[in-house]
Amino acid sequence: xxxxxxxxxxxxxxxxxxxxxxxxxxxxxxxxxxxxxxxxxxxxxxxxxxxxxxxxxxxxxxxxxxxxxxxxxxxxxxxxxxxxxxxxxxxxxxxxxxxxxxxxxxxxxxxxxxxxxxxxxxxxxxxxxxxxxxxxxxxxxxxxxxxxxxxxxxxxxxxxxxxxxxxxxxxxxxxxxxxxxxxxxxxxxxxxxxxxxxxxxxxxxxxxxxxxxxxxxxxxxxxxxxxxxxxxxxxxxxxxxxxxxxxxxxxxxxxxxxxxxxxxxxxxxxxxxxxxxxxxxxxxxxxxxxxxxxxxxxxxxxxxxxxxxxxxxxxxxxxxxxxxxxxxxxxxxxxxxxxxxxxxxxxxxxxxxxxxxxxxxxxxxxxxxxxxxxxxxxxxxxxxxxxxxxx
Amino acid sequence: xxxxxxxxxxxxxxxxxxxxxxxxxxxxxxxxxxxxxxxxxxxxxxxxxxxxxxxxxxxxxxxxxxxxxxxxxxxxxxxxxxxxxxxxxxxxxxxxxxxxxxxxxxxxxxxxxxxxxxxxxxxxxxxxxxxxxxxxx
Numbered sequence: 441x442x443x444x445x446x447x448x449x450x451x452x453x454x455x456x457x458x459x460x461x462x463x464x465x466x467x468x469x470x471x472x473x474x475x476x477x478x479x480x481x482x483x484x485x486x487x488x489x490x491x492x493x494x495x496x497x498x499x500x501x502x503x504x505x506x507x508x509x510x511x512x513x514x515x516x517x518x519x520x521x522x523x524x525x526x527x528x529x530x531x532x533x534x535x536x537x538x539x540x541x542x543x544x545x546x547x548x549x550x551x552x553x554x555x556x557x558x559x560x561x562x563x564x565x566x567x568x569x570x571x572x573x574x575x576x577x578x579x580x581x582x583x584x585x586x587x588x589x590x591x592x593x594x595x596x597x598x599x600x601x602x603x604x605x606x607x608x609x610x611x612x613x614x615x616x617x618x619x620x621x622x623x624x625x626x627x628x629x630x631x632x633x634x635x636x637x638x639x640x641x642x643x644x645x646x647x648x649x650x651x652x653x654x655x656x657x658x659x660x661x662x663x664x665x666x667x668x669x670x671x672x673x674x675x676x677x678x679x680x681x682x683x684x685x686x687x688x689x690x691x692x693x694x695x696x697x698x699x700x701x702x703x704x705x706x707x708x709x710x711x712x713x714x715x716x717x718x719x720x721x722x723x724x725x726x727x728x729x730x731x732x733x734x735x736x737x738x739x740x741x742x743x744x745x746x747x748x749x750x751x752x753x754x755x756x757x758x759x760x761x762x763x764x765x766x767x768x769x770x771x772x773x774x775x776x777x778x779x780x781x782x783x784x785x786x787x788x789x790x791x792x793x794x795x796x797x798x799x800x801x802x803x804x805x806x807x808x809x810x811x812x813x814x815x816x817x818x819x820x821x822x823x824x825x826x827x828x829x830x831x
Numbered sequence: 832x833x834x835x836x837x838x839x840x841x842x843x844x845x846x847x848x849x850x851x852x853x854x855x856x857x858x859x860x861x862x863x864x865x866x867x868x869x870x871x872x873x874x875x876x877x878x879x880x881x882x883x884x885x886x887x888x889x890x891x892x893x894x895x896x897x898x899x900x901x902x903x904x905x906x907x908x909x910x911x912x913x914x915x916x917x918x919x920x921x922x923x924x925x926x927x928x929x930x931x932x933x934x935x936x937x938x939x940x941x942x943x944x945x946x947x948x949x950x951x952x953x954x955x956x957x958x959x960x961x962x963x964x965x966x967x968x
Contacts, residue, residue, distance in 0.1 A: 564910070571909050577842040578874045581962050582934050583912030584904065588920040591902035599900070599945050643902045643920070644940075692922060692932040697900055 446712055447831045449538045450669035450676035451661045453482025454787040455552075459657035459775035460626040463559040467497035468512060470554030470658035474783075475513065478550065478660035483673045489662075491519035491540055491549035493533040495779045498569050499560035509552070519546040526573075526814020527726050528684070529553070530659075530783040531821035535682040537663040547664065553780030554658025566654075573815060575690045587651065587729070589691040589816040591643040594731035596697035598645065600746065603734065605645050607749035609636035611730035612649050612772050614758045619769025621759075621800040626653055627773045636730075650730040652771035652781075659783035661790065666831075675794045678831055680715065680807070681824040683708025691816040701820040702739035702811060709809070709822035710741070717741040720824075721805040722792060723763055724785035726813040727770040733757075736811055737765070740822065759800060767792060767800050782812035786823070793827050806830045839911035841960050848875045850889045855961040860951045862892045862927055873929035894951035895968060896925040903940045923949060923965055937966040 455477025457470050465473070471494065479486060492515060494506040502508040505522040509515075519540045525532045530553060537549035557566060567585075574580045597603045613633055619625035636649040669676035685701030685708070688694045710716060717740060725736040734748030742763055743751040751757070757765035768774045768788035771781050789808045791797055797805075807826040813819065844852040851874070854861035863872050863879075866888055870881030879887050899922040907916045919935040921943070935943060936952060948968040955961045 567910060571840075575874070576840070577844070577848055579932050580840045580909065581842050581956070582920065582932065583839065583907060583909045583915060583918070584920045584932065584934075585907075585909060587906075588902045588904050592900040592920065592922050595902060596900040640906075641903075642906045643904050645902075690932075692930050697922065 443542045445538050445542060445682070446680055446714065447666055447678055448542050449663050449679045450666045451790050451825070452664055452669055452672040452674065452676050453478040453484065453662035454790045455481055455660040456624065456784065456787050457554065457658045459624065459655050459777065461558055462556060462656035465556060465656065467500040467555045467560065468509070470556060470656065471497070471509060471552050472513060472554070474554050474658035474660035475550055475552040478552065478662050481674060482662040484548065484662060486513060486515050488548050489515050489550045490517050491537060491546035492517040493521045493523060493537060493549060493551045495523050495529040495553050497555035498557045498778050499555055517546065519549065525819040525821065526779060527728060527782050528812035528814040528819040528821040529779050530786050531682065531810060531812040531823045532684060534663065534679065534786070534823055535684070535821070538679050538682070541663065541665050549663045550660065551663065552658065552660035553783045555778040555780050556656035557778045558654050558656045560656070579690055579692065586816055587646060588643040590729040590731065591646045593691070593697045593817060594645055594729070597731060597735065600698050601749065603749035605637060606633050607734065607752060608650055608730040609633040610752050611727065611733045611757070612636050614752065614755065615727060615766055615770040615772035617758055618767050618800055619773035622768050622774065625769040625774040626655055627769070646729060646731070652728045652776040653773070655775035655777050657775050657777040658780055659787045661786060677790045677793045677825050677827065680826045680830065681709040681711070681713030683712065683822050685820045686818070689815055689818050694817060698735065699745070700735055700739050700813070700817045702736050702813070702822065705820040705822040706740035709824050713824040715807065715824060719807055720763065720809045721807055722765070722767055722802045723809040723811070724766050724768070724770070724789050725811040726782055726785070727766055727772050728776065728813070730772065732813060732817070733765065736813065740809070740811060759802065764802050767797060767802060782810070785810050785812070789825050793825055839956060840909065841957055847877050851875050852960060854891070855953055855963055856959070858953055860892045860894045860963055861889050862925070862929065863887045864890050871927045871929055873925070873931060893926045896923040896931070896949055898943060898945060898947045898949060899924050899930060901935065901943050919943060921965065933963060933965050935966065936964050
């Protein structure tokens with residue numbers, strides 16, 4: 441017997457801390473502040489929380505992080521889980537929250553992430569920590585980093601499909617244009633394609649402005665059964681579908697350098713939602729590096745395989761284009777807080793579907809997609825959300 | 832060029848990877864072949880990842896392959912490599928099938944190309960550990 445999760449749960453609260461350089465707050469504090477704000481937004485008291493999902497931060501990790509956090513907040517959940525799927529974590533958390541609620545394990549799930557990798561680690565410590573994601577025997581000894589993995593994937597895409605560096609750069613330009621409309625974003629000064637191409641080469645063909653930020657911050661959501669959703673102060677946003685795909689941890693073990701497991705997570709999410717890519721009013725997809733956005737848009741079905749480059753040109757992924765992408769500014773210009781990074785793509789989707797996007801509001805947004813990716817093109821999770829009208 | 836091998840990461844062989852590193856130490860690139868389904872795998876495992884047979888056998892590989900993709904790394908991201916940049920990070924499809932991450936030596940950045948034939952060379956890192964690198968074949 442299976443449980444149909446489409447329309448089964450809703451997000452009724454969101455919380456976002458400030459992002460950027462926050463030297464006065466540690467990882468746990470940011471996680472707590474995000475949680476506090478999400479509960480206020482949902483009109484809930486902490487005693488109402490009976491499910492908790494966290495992820496381990498870089499700066500203050502704990503072996504049992506969710507248990508540590510429940511102790512810190514003096515919340516005593518009956519469902520308590522620390523997830524670790526890198527940048528896909530936040531979306532895999534929503535699927536697990538929905539599963540726990542719809543199987544009667546708990547009723548009100550708080551998902552909260554926070555980290556301060558920008559202020560809480562030195563450059564050397566960051567380098568050291570990031571290399572822990574590499575295979576210790578077969579990658580680490582070569583001195584390569586995560587960026588060179590993404591760079592090799594970018595070059596393979598250029599070779600296989602004729603994608604250009606200008607097309608990669610367009611993704612950074614569009615993200616910055618959205619961030620310019622978002623008072624909460626870290627980097628808001630518009631940039632040009634020439635600025636991206638003139639920025640320092642990090643690992644060719646990727647330049648510094650092809651790479652995301654590195655920020656402090658935290659964000660949280662509250663998930664409850666859809667039948668309770670009308671009882672909360674803010675407009676509920678409903679879970680319509682979710683899918684995951686996991687092919688590898690280390691890039692050299694991937695099935696393809698140019699196609700990712702988003703080609704499986706996307707169709708799984710669309711099938712659950714009973715929808716198509718063309719039904720989406722916007723998409724917030726993981727943009728740790730600009731080339732990843734092109735690949736995800738292809739693999740999720742927004743354009744034919746190999747045509748991501750032309751799809752992102754001429755403002756097509758900006759407000760007013762056929763598919764606004766990362767309306768908050770994304771990891772490239774809003775913030776990249778480490779593992780909590782995709783949580784802001786999720787809270788932004790809720791903001792858009794509530795109609796609270798202000799200057800960056802997508803007109804009549806009823807359905808949106810959020811996609812997270814962890815590791816080096818490794819873990820993929822796709823979530824489709826909608827308003828009451830989309831149910 | 833000076834090098835500081837002590838600060839670069841050194842692989843710690845496990846029981847299942849020990850034959851691979853023992854091979855590198857004597858100038859052999861060794862791969863596991865499955866005697867049940869003929870799958871060739873890297874990195875080493877206790878079972879065949881193709882069919883879960885335990886009949887995996889170590890054989891000396893050709894040491895040859897082709898470039899799948901590359902990146903010239905200009906900003907070092909791991910400790911111990913600051914004097915080595917820039918260097919060519921490469922993904923190589925070995926002639927036997929598996930893909931290896933490695934670094935390409937003795938090749939200018941504008942000389943590397945897709946499907947370029949390469950062959951393994953070995954660089955000793957410590958008394959016990961030798962690392963497989965590649966160069967144009």
